[in-house]
Amino acid sequence: MLAQPKRWKYSTVIAATTLATISGIWSWRSLSTSNNNYIEVSEQKTLPSLTLSGHKAWVYAVAISGDGKTLASSSYDGKIKIWNLTNGKLLRTINAHSDAIESLVMSPDGKILASGSWDNRIKLWDITNGNLIQTLEDHTDDVKAIAMSADGQSLASGSYDGMIKVWNLKTGSVKMTIQHPEPITALAFSPDGKMLASACKKGQIKTWKLNTGKQIHSFAAHTNTIWAIAFSPDSKMLASGSQDQTVKLWQIEKGQFLCTLEGHDRAVLSVAFSPDSKTLASSSYDRKIHLWKVETEELLETLTDHSKAVWSLKFNPNGQTLASGSADGTIKLWPVSSLSNKQLQNVTLPSVIKKEADIVAISEITDTGRLEELNQKVYDQIDENWQQTPTWYEDLLFQMRVNVDGVIVSLEPMNQPARNYIQQTPLPKLLSSANSQVTSQKKYFALFRVVMTPTGVLEVSPWSGWLQ
Numbered sequence: 018m019l020a021q022p023k024r025w026k027y028s029t030v031i032a033a034t035t036l037a038t039i040s041g042i043w044s045w046r047s048l049s050t051s052n053n054n055y056i057e058v059s060e061q062k063t064l065p066s067l068t069l070s071g072h073k074a075w076v077y078a079v080a081i082s083g084d085g086k087t088l089a090s091s092s093y094d095g096k097i098k099i100w101n102l103t104n105g106k107l108l109r110t111i112n113a114h115s116d117a118i119e120s121l122v123m124s125p126d127g128k129i130l131a132s133g134s135w136d137n138r139i140k141l142w143d144i145t146n147g148n149l150i151q152t153l154e155d156h157t158d159d160v161k162a163i164a165m166s167a168d169g170q171s172l173a174s175g176s177y178d179g180m181i182k183v184w185n186l187k188t189g190s191v192k193m194t195i196q197h198p199e200p201i202t203a204l205a206f207s208p209d210g211k212m213l214a215s216a217c218k219k220g221q222i223k224t225w226k227l228n229t230g231k232q233i234h235s236f237a238a239h240t241n242t243i244w245a246i247a248f249s250p251d252s253k254m255l256a257s258g259s260q261d262q263t264v265k266l267w268q269i270e271k272g273q274f275l276c277t278l279e280g281h282d283r284a285v286l287s288v289a290f291s292p293d294s295k296t297l298a299s300s301s302y303d304r305k306i307h308l309w310k311v312e313t314e315e316l317l318e319t320l321t322d323h324s325k326a327v328w329s330l331k332f333n334p335n336g337q338t339l340a341s342g343s344a345d346g347t348i349k350l351w352p353v354s355s356l357s358n359k360q361l362q363n364v365t366l367p368s369v370i371k372k373e374a375d376i377v378a379i380s381e382i383t384d385t386g387r388l389e390e391l392n393q394k395v396y397d398q399i400d401e402n403w404q405q406t407p408t409w410y411e412d413l414l415f416q417m418r419v420n421v422d423g424v425i426v427s428l429e430p431m432n433q434p435a436r437n438y439i440q441q442t443p444l445p446k447l448l449s450s451a452n453s454q455v456t457s458q459k460k461y462f463a464l465f466r467v468v469m470t471p472t473g474v475l476e477v478s479p480w481s482g483w484l485q
Contacts, residue, residue: 064433065322065349066338066410067105071098076342077119078329082127085333087144088340089130090348091118097132099144102333102350105410109147113140122165122172129186131172133160139174141186151189155182162204164213171227173213175201181215183227193230197223203245207269209252216243222257224269234272238265245287249294254311256297258285264299266311276314280307289330289339296353298339300327306341308353320351337408352409352437382421382463388479391463394423396477399467402443403475409438413469416480417444418462426462442469 074093081088081102088100095114100107114134122131129150130142139153139160158178165172171192172184177200183193199217206213212233213225220239225232241260248255254275255267264278264285283302290297296317297309306320306327325344332339332353339351382388395417413435418427428448430436439445444467464480 062433063318063320063351063437065320066352066434066437067350069100069105069107069348069350070346071107071110072096072346072348074346075117075325075344076328076346076348077117078121079331079340079342079348080121080123080130081331081333081340082123082144083125083334084127085335085338087123087127088348089121089123089144090342091121091132092346093117095134095136097121097130097142099130099147100348102338111142111147113142114138116159119159119161120163122163124165124169124186125167126169129169131163131165133163133174135159137176139163139172139184153184153189155191156180158200161200161202164204164206166206166227167208167210171206173204173206175204175215177201181213181225183213183230195225195230203243203257205246205248205255207248207252208250211252212269214246214248214255216246216257218242220259220261222246222255222267224255224272234269236267236272236274238267239263242284244284247288247290249290249311250292251294253294254290256288256290256299258288258299258301260284262301264288264297264307264309266297278307278309278314278316280316280319281305283326286326286328287330289332291332291353292334292336296336298330298332298353300330300341302326304343306330306339306351308339322349323347350410352434387421388463391419391421391423392465392477392479395419395425395465395467396475398423398425398447399443399477400475402447403469404443405441407469407471407473408441409434409469409471411471413438413442415439415444415467415469417465417467419465420462 072092076090076092078091086102088102091097095116097111097113098107099109113132114136116135118132118134120133128144130144133139137156141150143150156176156178158176160174160176162175172186174182179197179200181195181201182191185192199219201215202218203216213227216222220241220243222236222238223232224234238257239259239261243257243259245258255269257265262281266275268275281301281303285299285301287300295311297311300306304323308317310317323343323345327341327343329342339353341349411434414431415435416429416431417425420426425447428444430439466478466480468476
């Protein structure tokens with residue numbers, strides 16, 4: 018047995034080789050290959066990388082800290098839960114309000130959490146210990162929406178009493194009050210700090226100058242209640258989601274309508290832009306999450322793992338994960354790191370075997386000594402090129418074909434996490450660089466199992482175990 022490398026685990030599996038015979042010709046199972054190697058992305062259902070369970074009521078809102086390590090969630094029963102996103106563990110539960118908490122927002126430094134409730138109050142919490150810092154009371158009806166400015170100095174709250182209040186977070190005092198003719202259902206600060214957008218029960222969107230409180234725009238945006246609005250991180254667009262089942266995009270500088278995104282079957286409850294402003298996520302009472310390419314208005318993917326309405330969405334700061342909170346009582350984390358490139362519905366890997374026909378017969382390598390040698394070569398190649406810290410939560414399983422020289426000639430993800438995170442591994446690059454090293458004469462190959470774990474352990478072993 019080969020010595021175990023110091024950093025990673027070296028794995029072998031003892032098992033008998035599985036062979037199949039067809040018309041008297043022996044062949045290695047699954048070793049026939051077509052003209053090109055593809056990793057099919059679009060036809061595979063994306064599954065959540067982690068599900069956080071603990072709430073006993075509907076999860077209305079989620080918020081993520083600026084460093085991406087902490088998530089807060091709130092529910093219909095007035096409780097807030099704080100989670101460690103690096104391991105999915107529940108850090109603490111706060112008995113926060115006497116009624117439902119429909120909105121949460123975290124300060125840019127990740128130290129303060131604000132919650133808005135149907136008990137008419139906004140509360141500020143110390144995230145590190147769950148202690149109450151301050152209670153803001155001035156609304157006379159449900160607080161439906163809150164938003165925090167990018168500098169962390171101001172908090173806006175919108176209520177069913179038709180009032181928008183902008184608070185000074187240092188003093189806890191109201192520095193601006195805006196009267197709206199209809200109950201407020203959604204609020205958002207522009208990232209550049211110049212304006213506040215509000216949405217209401219009658220389907221209107223209004224924008225306001227933060228330094229004066231004067232109205233800038235007024236859009237008759239939807240035919241029914243608007244449940245969610247969000248600015249793009251570049252402050253150029255505003256997205257709105259409505260009871261009328263549509264998502265709309267607006268150009269802010271000129272106050273122009275851009276497009277309508279249709280795909281949900283029920284009310285749209287949440288919208289969120291990715292950090293690069295290229296992808297928009299929308300969620301609905303129909304239990305679905307749609308991912309849209311903003312530039313082309315194209316529906317990239319639909320995420321379907323919640324069993325009830327999805328009330329809240331939030332991208333983490335690096336754009337690799339989308340968090341969703343649902344009436345099914347769970348928060349799910351979705352891997353979305355490669356969304357901006359999903360208009361190329363397949364990730365095409367290079368064709369590395371030149372053939373005279375679409376299917377080529379490949380002979381197995383059965384010599385134990387050669388398998389052991391190739392096993393070490395494969396391990397060393399991946400180990401030397403794997404520099405990135407794992408961000409996945411489950412093992413990535415790949416099936417890899419290697420020729421007699423130890424060159425990787427094909428690669429297939431064998432589980433959903435492997436499909437989701439393959440671009441974060443060195444495997445596609447290793448396969449691409451192998452193209453010039455393979456010739457049509459090298460038709461003897463070995464098949465290996467490659468496992469990359471969330472703890473950074475690399476395992477390489479023959480797909481069917483060592484030969485006896």
